Amino acid sequence: MPKKETAIGIDIGGTNTIFGFTDREGNILAEECLKTAQYGTAEIFVSALYKKIQAAGEKIKEGVEIKGYGIGAPAGNINKGTIEHAAGLPWKGIVPFARIFHKYTNLPVIITNDANAAAVGEMVYGGAKGMKNFVVITLGTGLGSGFVVDGKLVYGHLGFAGEIGHTAIKPGLSGRVCGCGKKGCLETYVSATGLKRTLLKIMADSIEPSELRKLSFDKIDSKIICNAAKKGDPLATRAFKQTGQILGFKLADVVAHTNPEAIFLFGGLALAKDLILDPARESMEENLLGIYKGKVKLLESLLNTRNAAVLGASSLIWSNEKV
Amino acid sequence: MPKKETAIGIDIGGTNTIFGFTDREGNILAEECLKTAQYGTAEIFVSALYKKIQAAGEKIKEGVEIKGYGIGAPAGNINKGTIEHAAGLPWKGIVPFARIFHKYTNLPVIITNDANAAAVGEMVYGGAKGMKNFVVITLGTGLGSGFVVDGKLVYGHLGFAGEIGHTAIKPGLSGRVCGCGKKGCLETYVSATGLKRTLLKIMADSIEPSELRKLSFDKIDSKIICNAAKKGDPLATRAFKQTGQILGFKLADVVAHTNPEAIFLFGGLALAKDLILDPARESMEENLLGIYKGKVKLLESLLNTRNAAVLGASSLIWSNEKV
Numbered sequence: 001m002p003k004k005e006t007a008i009g010i011d012i013g014g015t016n017t018i019f020g021f022t023d024r025e026g027n028i029l030a031e032e033c034l035k036t037a038q039y040g041t042a043e044i045f046v047s048a049l050y051k052k053i054q055a056a057g058e059k060i061k062e063g064v065e066i067k068g069y070g071i072g073a074p075a076g077n078i079n080k081g082t083i084e085h086a087a088g089l090p091w092k093g094i095v096p097f098a099r100i101f102h103k104y105t106n107l108p109v110i111i112t113n114d115a116n117a118a119a120v121g122e123m124v125y126g127g128a129k130g131m132k133n134f135v136v137i138t139l140g141t142g143l144g145s146g147f148v149v150d151g152k153l154v155y156g157h158l159g160f161a162g163e164i165g166h167t168a169i170k171p172g173l174s175g176r177v178c179g180c181g182k183k184g185c186l187e188t189y190v191s192a193t194g195l196k197r198t199l200l201k202i203m204a205d206s207i208e209p210s211e212l213r214k215l216s217f218d219k220i221d222s223k224i225i226c227n228a229a230k231k232g233d234p235l236a237t238r239a240f241k242q243t244g245q246i247l248g249f250k251l252a253d254v255v256a257h258t259n260p261e262a263i264f265l266f267g268g269l270a271l272a273k274d275l276i277l278d279p280a281r282e283s284m285e286e287n288l289l290g291i292y293k294g295k296v297k298l299l300e301s302l303l304n305t306r307n308a309a310v311l312g313a314s315s316l317i318w319s320n321e322k323v
Numbered sequence: 324m325p326k327k328e329t330a331i332g333i334d335i336g337g338t339n340t341i342f343g344f345t346d347r348e349g350n351i352l353a354e355e356c357l358k359t360a361q362y363g364t365a366e367i368f369v370s371a372l373y374k375k376i377q378a379a380g381e382k383i384k385e386g387v388e389i390k391g392y393g394i395g396a397p398a399g400n401i402n403k404g405t406i407e408h409a410a411g412l413p414w415k416g417i418v419p420f421a422r423i424f425h426k427y428t429n430l431p432v433i434i435t436n437d438a439n440a441a442a443v444g445e446m447v448y449g450g451a452k453g454m455k456n457f458v459v460i461t462l463g464t465g466l467g468s469g470f471v472v473d474g475k476l477v478y479g480h481l482g483f484a485g486e487i488g489h490t491a492i493k494p495g496l497s498g499r500v501c502g503c504g505k506k507g508c509l510e511t512y513v514s515a516t517g518l519k520r521t522l523l524k525i526m527a528d529s530i531e532p533s534e535l536r537k538l539s540f541d542k543i544d545s546k547i548i549c550n551a552a553k554k555g556d557p558l559a560t561r562a563f564k565q566t567g568q569i570l571g572f573k574l575a576d577v578v579a580h581t582n583p584e585a586i587f588l589f590g591g592l593a594l595a596k597d598l599i600l601d602p603a604r605e606s607m608e609e610n611l612l613g614i615y616k617g618k619v620k621l622l623e624s625l626l627n628t629r630n631a632a633v634l635g636a637s638s639l640i641w642s643n644e645k646v
Contacts, residue, residue, distance in 0.1 A: 084614075131480075132480070133480040147580065147581070149472050149477050149479070149484075150472075150475065150477070150478075152473065154472050154580075154582075155473075155582070156456050156581050156583060157454075157455070157582050157583055157619075158582055159582070160582045160615065161582035162582075163579040163582075163612055163614075164579055166579055167579045167580075168572070168575070168610055169493075169494060170492075170493045170494065171493065171572045173609060173610070180612055182610070246494060249491070249494045252490065253490040253491075253576055254580065256485075256486040256487055256489055256490045257470065257477075257484065257485065257486075257487060257490075257576075257577065257580050257581070258479050258484050258580070259477075259478070259479025259480050259481055259482070259483045259484035259486075260479060260480055261480035286496060287491055287496070287505070289489040289503055289505065290503065291407075291481070291483050292481075292483065295480075295481060296480075
């Protein structure tokens with residue numbers, strides 16, 4: 001019997017790195033995890049990661065044939081195969097990640113940022129199957145985005161396309177301080193952290209009672225705000241509404257630039273579903289030019305599960321084969 | 324001797340339609356004009372236009388072989404070959420322009436909006452030769468844009484990509500009323516008309532003397548403001564500065580979405596050169612995420628002459644051959 005063809009999807013995060021063996025249909029045959037920060041250099045990390053992948057592969061009964069390694073990482077640059085100045089990772093500067101990986105294998109090693117990986121995942125396994133023009137917005141601690149135009153990910157001149165999280169919501173370098181050094185970036189409003197900042201503002205401005213007033217800033221997270229909103233907490237509900245409105249406002253720009261068929265929301269905040277989708281949709285429609293009105297779908301990602309990042313990363317290998 | 328290969332470039336405007344015979348190097352062998360509004364229906368217009376093109380071709384001594392007809396028109400839709408609800412044109416509704424044209428010829432007839440035609444022109448004949456990722460912004464009465472990603476024009480799902488003129492400069496549906504029915508659209512600030520509106524505001528808010536105070540709103544145009552600014556008129560200078568600043572602010576979004584190598588400004592307002600380019604560049608840089616800073620060129624179009632629209636339209640035929 002021929003061995004099962006699999007692509008390895010690797011999702012590198014600041015705390016955990018998760019990898020999985022994925023088949024062409026998006027089934028994950030095995031998945032394991034290692035602690036990213038435990039390895040002082042990228043060389044030591046890759047050595048441990050590669051060893052762990054091979055060991056995991058041997059445990060899969062039917063036997064697997066690995067077709068390549070797809071990697072989603074913050075600040076991953078597909079053109080150069082590097083991870084460049086990733087704020088959340090232990091390795092500083094420009095890390096030639098694909099080159100290090102190629103010490104161990106001659107198979108394809110494709111690295112890109114996590115939002116781009118999510119977009120390819122949506123195209124290969126998710127709601128964007130068959131779509132040629134769409135955008136995926138990842139809502140986690142920050143806000144990432146991946147643009148697909150004419151069936152291909154947009155990388156742009158330097159490989160850095162799709163950073164709508166750091167577009168400003170108004171002119172004049174005003175608004176909330178962002179980790180990137182600028183002010184008023186979309187991700188300071190629309191992300192798990194942005195939602196919390198908005199909640200705090202609403203809490204300060206209003207006098208309505210709320211269970212959330214008992215919790216410190218550090219204790220509150222988007223899940224807590226989501227649960228409160230579902231129970232009818234007025235502050236939490238308003239925080240979601242404002243977050244969705246600002247998202248919709250900037251999504252109208254995304255539509256005017258690239259006219260996608262659909263925009264998918266992916267990640268923790270998107271799990272709040274209509275709490276964020278409804279106000280975002282309404283605000284996007286309000287801000288759209290007539291020719292686009294009612295013609296762009298705003299949807300939750302079909303991959304919005306815990307395996308999505310691994311699926312997205314592995315899909316880089318399958319989508320690469322077709323080119 | 325073989326006949327000279329030419330593409331016909333047709334620039335359809337509300338007042339005039341200009342067409343030209345263009346060779347592969349961007350030389351215009353002949354150029355003529357007809358009055359768009361003189362023809363009550365698109366059928367009558369195309370009949371007259373086609374006849375005039377053939378007559379003009381016969382006058383070219385060396386003889387020409389026409390390879391196709393490229394058309395730039397407001398609201399031109401390349402997917403459907405239509406002109407759809409063009410505000411400035413005499414024919415209402417959805418006009419199946421390419422289909423009408425094909426009654427007379429079996430050669431390729433390619434129609435797109437004027438900003439997209441300008442972008443292809445920049446790629447084929449202008450400053451974007453050899454570039455794979457760039458954006459052209461056309462600054463006329465309104466503001467149009469054409470995005471090129473990976474060597475190809477971005478049309479998007481419905482063929483309407485590249486409408487940054489109708490993205491808003493701040494949230495909340497506030498700001499200047501736009502002809503499109505929305506408020507606060509970029510083109511109400513950044514365009515010949517936008518510049519004039521800004522000048523009027525500055526005139527109202529300040530007490531400085533200016534020659535421009537002698538002129539009515541209807542009399543003032545961007546050329547007059549440009550000449551005044553060059554002579555040091557403080558109001559005109561400030562109007563250009565503010566216009567450039569708002570443009571730069573929104574260009575930072577363009578960069579974050581598609582990471583172009585360069586952005587070209589085309590059209591009347593771009594003839595003001597540094598008056599608009601300098602503040603736009605400064606404001607764009609201020610608003611860019613670190614990874615893009617100093618890496619995106621903001622330039623005047625190399626085609627910024629009177630023939631540019633015809634060149635852009637004709638380039639649709641040459642660029643189509645390569646596909």
